[in-house]
Amino acid sequence: MAGISNKCLYALRALLELSGLERGQARSIPAIAKNQDIPLKFLESIMRELKEAGFVSSTRGKEGGYRLVLNPNEFSPGQVVRTFQPPNSLPSTSCCFSQIVNEAEKAWFDQFDKCSFRDVLRKKAEQNSVPDFSI
Amino acid sequence: MAGISNKCLYALRALLELSGLERGQARSIPAIAKNQDIPLKFLESIMRELKEAGFVSSTRGKEGGYRLVLNPNEFSPGQVVRTFQPPNSLPSTSCCFSQIVNEAEKAWFDQFDKCSFRDVLRKKAEQNSVPDFSI
DNA sequence: CTTATCCCTAGTTAGCCGATAGGGATAGTA
DNA sequence: TACTATCCCTATCGGCTAACTAGGGATAAG
Known part of the structure; x- marks a missing residue:
């Protein structure tokens, strides 16, 4: 199956980075791109989409950047995934499998x-603080 | 998200048709293609894959065709879907979201x-026997 | 007025999905 | 043997989309 797109994962990671900032603090595209290792121009377009969708706001000029609109406590990856990967609206020729397919899709999003x-x-913080004995 | 591919749906429908036959009975590609409205040549390649995967067997020549290997009672669409749409084996850069992504994928397949x-x-039989008052 | 930032429109590229072309091999039937 | 219905194989193609890039324009702070 297809799974999640790169673009959507980038969006999630960018939002996660913003989630780590203090409420109202902004971060620039170049900074996020560097920290998350996301192609700069691609991230630009993603951030604009995130803004259109209402997840972030922005300010231009020096010291500008993007900031989270919602509270990280009340903001789930699902909300983002649903915007970036809208459900397939089932293949037109609905057959005996369409119910299963729809349920599978719902289970995925959920x-x-x-x-x-x-x-x-x-x-993430827990993982980073725990020493790694795996080697 | 991507959902199920046409090819996989074709495979499921072809197998469903074979499931309706008596045990050991075969049906030809042209017959299945016509009944299920699947492009003939495309179905050909799909049936070969289904054979390689061990779901069906075939005989050539007159009165030949494909037949189900497994018992329809112990054969689930999931087995087919897993062969035709292999799991994504998570994007190489495993990040904090990879666990969620994997769980979502599993939920989908399940x-x-x-x-x-x-x-x-x-x-399907129930649906066809119940009159439709929806119009 | 300079610089750092966001904003916008339009490409490009590679890969895959869905489908097709054109035959070859094989098994029954006469 | 010849015929025909079937499966078997390889190669290819068009169209779409995901991922990414180019090249600038608008704006805000100092």
């Missing part, structure tokens, strides 16, 4: 609602 | 294991 950006951030 | 081909066949 996974992204199970935690907030804050949760992801917390988990 | 939906296709919830019933057997026999079940789908049964549901």
Whole structure:
């Protein structure tokens, strides 16, 4: 199956970075692109889409950048995924499998609602603080 | 998100048709293509893949065709979907979202294991026998 | 007025999905 | 043997989309 697109993953990672900032603080595209290793121009277009969708706001000029509009506690990856990868609206020739297909799609999306950006951030922090004995 | 491919749906429908036959009975590609409205040559390649995967067997010549290897009761769409749309093996740069992505993928595939081909066949029969008052 | 930032429109490129072309091999039937 | 219905194989093609790039324009702060 197709899974999640690169673009959508970039969007999630950019938003996760913004989630780590203090409320109202902004971060520039070049900074995010560098930290997250995302192609600059591509990120530009993604951030604009995120703005249109209402997830972030922006200010131009020096010291400008993007900031999160929503509270990371009440903001789930699912909301983003649904905007960036809209459901397939089932193949026109609906057959005996379309119900299964629809349910599968729903199950897929639902996974992204199970935690907030804050949760992801917390988990990331835990991972980084735990020493790695795997080698 | 991407959802299921046409090819995979064709495969499912072809197998469903074979599921409706008596055990061991074969059906030809032209017949399946006509009944299911699937492009002939495309179906040909799909049936070959289904054979390689071990889902069907075939005989050539007159009165030949494809037949189901497995029992429709113990054969789920999931087994087919997994062969035709192999899991994405997560994007190489595993990030904090890869766990969620993997779980979403699993949830998607799992939906296709919830019933057997026999079940789908049964549901289809019910639908066709119930008169449609929706218009 | 300079610089750092966001904003916009339009490409380009590679890969894949869906489908097709054109035959070859094989198994029954007469 | 010849005929025909079937499966078997390889190669190819068009169109679409995802991913990314180019080249600037608008704006805000100092």
